[in-house]
Amino acid sequence: MLSTTGGCERHKPDATVEMWAMGREGEVVERLLPELYRRHPEIQVRVQQIPWSAAHEKLLTAFVGDSMPDVFQLGNTWLPELVALGAVGAIEPQVMDGLDLDDYFPGILDTNRIDGSLWALPWYVDTRLLFYRSDLLAEAGYTNPPRSWDAWMEMMHAIKQHGGSDHYAAFLPLREWQTPVILALQRGAELLREHDQHGNFEGEPFRAAFNFYVELFRRGLAPASGDSQVANVYSDFAAGYFTFYVTGPWNLGELQARLPAGLNDRWTTAPMPSPNDTYPGISLAGGSSLAVFRGTRHEASARQLIAFLSEPAQQVEFYRLTGDLPARRTAWESDALRQNTRAQAFREQLQALRSTPKIPEWERIADKIMLYAERAVRGDLTVDAALAALDADVEVILEKRRWLLRRRDEG
Numbered sequence: 001m002l003s004t005t006g007g008c009e010r011h012k013p014d015a016t017v018e019m020w021a022m023g024r025e026g027e028v029v030e031r032l033l034p035e036l037y038r039r040h041p042e043i044q045v046r047v048q049q050i051p052w053s054a055a056h057e058k059l060l061t062a063f064v065g066d067s068m069p070d071v072f073q074l075g076n077t078w079l080p081e082l083v084a085l086g087a088v089g090a091i092e093p094q095v096m097d098g099l100d101l102d103d104y105f106p107g108i109l110d111t112n113r114i115d116g117s118l119w120a121l122p123w124y125v126d127t128r129l130l131f132y133r134s135d136l137l138a139e140a141g142y143t144n145p146p147r148s149w150d151a152w153m154e155m156m157h158a159i160k161q162h163g164g165s166d167h168y169a170a171f172l173p174l175r176e177w178q179t180p181v182i183l184a185l186q187r188g189a190e191l192l193r194e195h196d197q198h199g200n201f202e203g204e205p206f207r208a209a210f211n212f213y214v215e216l217f218r219r220g221l222a223p224a225s226g227d228s229q230v231a232n233v234y235s236d237f238a239a240g241y242f243t244f245y246v247t248g249p250w251n252l253g254e255l256q257a258r259l260p261a262g263l264n265d266r267w268t269t270a271p272m273p274s275p276n277d278t279y280p281g282i283s284l285a286g287g288s289s290l291a292v293f294r295g296t297r298h299e300a301s302a303r304q305l306i307a308f309l310s311e312p313a314q315q316v317e318f319y320r321l322t323g324d325l326p327a328r329r330t331a332w333e334s335d336a337l338r339q340n341t342r343a344q345a346f347r348e349q350l351q352a353l354r355s356t357p358k359i360p361e362w363e364r365i366a367d368k369i370m371l372y373a374e375r376a377v378r379g380d381l382t383v384d385a386a387l388a389a390l391d392a393d394v395e396v397i398l399e400k401r402r403w404l405l406r407r408r409d410e411g
Helices: 023-039 052-064 079-085 106-110 134-139 149-163 178-186 204-218 233-238 250-258 299-309 312-322 329-333 341-349 362-377 383-397 399-410
Strands: 015-022 043-050 071-075 121-126 129-133 244-247 267-270 286-292
Touching: 015 023, 015 052, 015 299, 023 043, 023 299, 023 312, 043 052, 043 299, 052 071, 052 079, 071 299, 079 286, 106 121, 121 312, 129 134, 129 341, 134 149, 178 204, 178 244, 178 362, 204 362, 204 383, 233 250, 244 250, 267 341, 286 299, 299 312, 312 329, 362 383, 383 399
Parallel strands: 015 043, 015 071
Antiparallel strands: 071 286, 121 286, 129 244, 129 267
């Protein structure tokens, strides 16, 4: 546990705000707080670091046990569940003074809105796009990254032909659901139908995207292996085992640190290609947000803390400390972000985002998408059988939701 008391020069604060922050963020957020204490000596913050692997369960346990922190960080796909439980206090209509909601990337801010209310504020953003070896792409005859699915497929075939049977064009981890979902959103798929009461995975847009995804493996353009069978994604990327990698901003720092220095100018990033004439293609609106516990006894101070951490200047410093990409657009005007050409691809991608369905059951549904995508890739099921089974499983997952909605409508 990491505790911050704000320094011995401050005396008798009016409020001690308990904050839970996850992973690396929990380690470094205290470095931002001296400026908060200078402005607001009446506030004290006690930070507890929570491992990401335990965070979701710990939040639920804390709510049941009436031991929630005043402010907490959460993945934005967790928000619908916590809102349904009544664990989160709405930020609107009491938006903090001076907070410009128009300064947030719209797709990211939307993940924090449920039923017309804003329940949390984005702390940092996360989406996925193409990381690629620009030198290997050039060797295959291309100087620019793909803007369309057709161009991407053409490039991947050329890369495969140039690299030989023991190399691949792309690495798409089978233990992740995000890539098939991104492709489906690009095709305009509505993942759920009838007010999120039924799965829609056998519909034509999702089916077309799913076929495209599975075909990448069937053509030998991506290795049909789980993450455990890839010895080290960074060393494989360095060795040219694959050229394209669909991944997120955390790998900006990881690749910079892990790749040999000689490869520093041989890899870069680009927004996702699109199946139509628009560019960039849609990607997922992800990231992490800050919320206030509905039952906090320190609401004003809790909101003051979130407002402070949301300031563009604090977001820029947080980026410097963690590599997390800012949720405020004005923060991207800083030299630190403008000079990072690989990060700038994320800035472009952040203009084209969609969120996953805002229901508590989404995490379970995402696991099923991952399961059936892997089974289709490995040839255990046909595409038709995989999508039918996926819809059937989602029907079971959403049964309670349908029952609750029926009861609401009846009474």
